[in-house]
Amino acid sequence: MRVAAALSGLRQPSSSQFMWQKLRVRRSNKKRISTDKRKSSMAAVMSKHSFLYELNAYAFVKRLSKQYQKRLSLMTIPPKEWKSITSSGFDYLWLMGVWKRSPEAHRCALEVPEWRRGYNEALPDWNEGDIAGSPYAVYEYTIDSFLGEDGNLLEFKAFLNKLGVKLILDFVPNHFALDHPGSRTNPEAFVQGTAEDFKKYPDLFFETHKSRFFAHGRDPYFPAWPDTVQVNYFSDSFRDRTMRLLCQLSQIADGIRCDMAMLGLSRVFQNTWGSFLKEKMPEKEYWLEVITAVKKKNPEFIFIAEAYWDLEWELQQLGFDYTYDKRLYDRLLHASPQDVATHLRADISYQRKSVRFIENHDETRAVTAFGKERSYAAAVVVNTVPGLSMCHDGQQEGRRIKLPVQMATEPGEESDRETQEFYEILLKYATAEPIKNSVWNLxxxxxxxxxxxxxxxxxxxxxxxxxxxxxxxxxxxxxxxxxxxxxxxxxxxxxxxxxxxxxxxxxxxxxxxxxxxxxxxxxxxxxxxxxxxxxxxxxxxxxxxx
The missing domain is CATH 2.60.40.1180 (Golgi alpha-mannosidase II)
Structure with a gap:
């Protein structure tokens, strides 16, 4: 099923390349809701605990193709390989990076010095064939030809659902690929500047056809992502087109992981881009509008927000089923056990909607960041508290090398048997009753x-x-x-x-x-x-x- 038509050419990229840098939680002097303000007495309460597995689709297909010594796709990978993942008790499979890659993003991936240094660290003898471009600089919302063909995602969803697992795909709301056709057909859906803006901020704007100047996508705390074009959240055209896109995505997946979701909050967007905008701030928040529309058509569709800056609670109130809990990650890595305990006294309604993790594609590998023994203790925490526990491909094997998102070829690493055995015991314990759906008490x-x-x-x-x-x-x-x-x-x-x-x-x-x-x-x-x-x-x- 092709969903690109919903955007009449609006094809999407994501919060990509600078995301491999560690995103630290930033405190705001403005009004915020901290976990300390959400304390509760933690009397025993009913809670559901779910488990998600993140898998880099491109790297996985390439890995299995090498293993089986033939060219494979999502639908030709032997079913036993998928069952070996899902049999560990996961409720969701986040198939990261399935959308069509951008040619210009691929070019950028080969040119940006900072990214090339990351490739050197991960795979010292890499070549251009090892670089696919960022999965978050999406050219089109159709499955990338390396992974399969039109219709395969719907087939794959049906296959997973029969195994009792739901499919999660990426949605990158903040920006699209640098060469995305929508900047020509629907320029009003993007942040535009002038020749003067381009001259003054050459790293923030770029020139395209007919002397138009568009902004690159950005997080206000980091340099702009040079392989992207920034959307205009205040544009009615953008909202309407992405709403229709999401309604179509809800037919081929069970949920989406929304990249850098907090950047779509009206005041965040206004503070970041207000000086370049003609439109006024809309009365209704973008996320409230699109989530409400999608859930009217598919109430069971799951929205997961990558979120930081203590904005998680606010995003939950706008309809997100789950939000990243980066605060817990930071406390596990840097703070005391008592700080961790304080975090877990947050209101249970907040905790139920928190994504707990010690590793994902943006963070340093857990064994490297925490050390082996400490990573085990941290894994016990995130897999046995309420919410959605996330496990990253390779985490259970004790992999130490972080793969930049632009790379498609993984470094050769031997699995650590002790780590594998630990996770086998932990997941068997954590994914069985009564942890899955019962009463939790601190x-x-x-x-x-x-x-x-x-x-x-x-x-x-x-x-x-x-x-x-x-x-x-x-x-x-x-x-x-x-x-x-x-x-x-x-x-x-x-x-x-x-x-x-x-x-x-x-x-x-x-x-x-x-x-x-x-x-x-x-x-x-x-x-x-x-x-x-x-x-x-x-x-x-x-x-x-x-």
Whole structure:
């Protein structure tokens, strides 16, 4: 199914190349809603926990073609390869980078010095054949010919759905490819400048046919993306055309991941481009308008926002089903365990809609960024708290080299068996009931003995459903730590309580009266965890011994 026609030539690119740089959360002096302002008492609440797998479509097809020693496409890859991914319990497959690449973006990808340095780091002996151009500089919303042919995405969606997995594709609202035909057929849909603007800001504007000057797409905190053209969110033409495009995309996918979604907020766009705009700020937010329209036609269609700058909550209120939780990533990488715990006291309605991750195509590989042992502890956090947990292709194998988005050829890396085994246990534990759909509760941790402050390094939470419970305990520090976990009274009856650790197979048996009086004592080495399972007895009353 061709969806490009909805734009009458408006073909789309994305927040591409500078996105491989680490995007730090920026604090605004203006009104914002921080996670600290969204605190709650964290009483036990029902929550659904889902799992998403990000896969670089171009690199995956190239990898499998090499493995099978023949040219493959999405639909000719053996089904067992897809099943090996989906069998790990993922609810969504984000097939990143399926849209037709731009010739001009490919040229840019070969010329920009900063990007070339990234290629040298990832693959020192690379050549031009290893560079496909950015998947976020989309020329047209049709499947790239390297991946398949017209109609394949709808077929692939049907195939995934039979496996119980939903398909997520990219949508890049902020900009289109440098050579996108829409700048000729619908120039009003883009930010334009003058010859004077071009002369004054040569890195921000470029000249096209008939001496028109268009702006490159940009994040206000970074240089403009030279392979893109910036859309005009205030243009009725742009809104109408992208709305129709999204309605068509909702027929060939189960959801979209919206690149740099916060750039589409009216005040953000006004602050970034206002001096070059003729249009006034519309009364209705872009995202509210398009999400409402799409969900009227397909209420189950999922919108996922890549978002930063503490604007996640606002985007959720506009209709996004999920928003990136970069704040948690930063805290796991740079802050204390208590800061992580504070973050997890946010209102549950916010947490349910948060995308948790320690790696994706924009971030440094987790093992490289965190270190191996710490990355395991961080992975336990993001895979066992409410929301949507994201796993990036190669993360489970312990890959260390980050692939620039413009590259199609992956560096040869051996899988790390220890990391694979860890993720096999973690995902088996995290994707099964009761974690998938049950009651989540953050537990208080107290000192194991007087003057022992190491309990502050320990994080603990649980998922319960009827008579089943899972208790996750993590020492998120580089020091040996001890503490006592406060447990709900309804977990304890008259018989001993068995805590089975699914990570190491050990079973710990405790007297219920001791647990009620003192809590569950734990002792953990640096970055280690417990994956406990236990039964909650039907008889919830503890009888005191004579």
């Amino acid at each position: 537990h208080e941790v107290t000192s194991a003995w007087e003057h022992n402050e190491s309990f502050r390094n320990i994080l603990a939470w649980s998922w319960t459903h009827k008579t089943k419970a899972k208790l996750i305990v993590i020492n998120y520090s580089s020091a040996n730590s001890q503490g006592k976990i406060c447990l709900p009274d309804n977990w304890l009856a008259n018989s001993p309580v068995n805590f089975e650790d699914k990570l190491n197979g050990e079973v710990y048996t405790w007297d219920p009266l001791e647990l009620k009086a003192q809590g569950l004592y734990v002792k953990l080495a640096p970055w280690k965890s417990h994956f406990f399972e236990l039964r909650i007895p039907e008889n919830k009353t503890i009888k005191k011994k004579d």
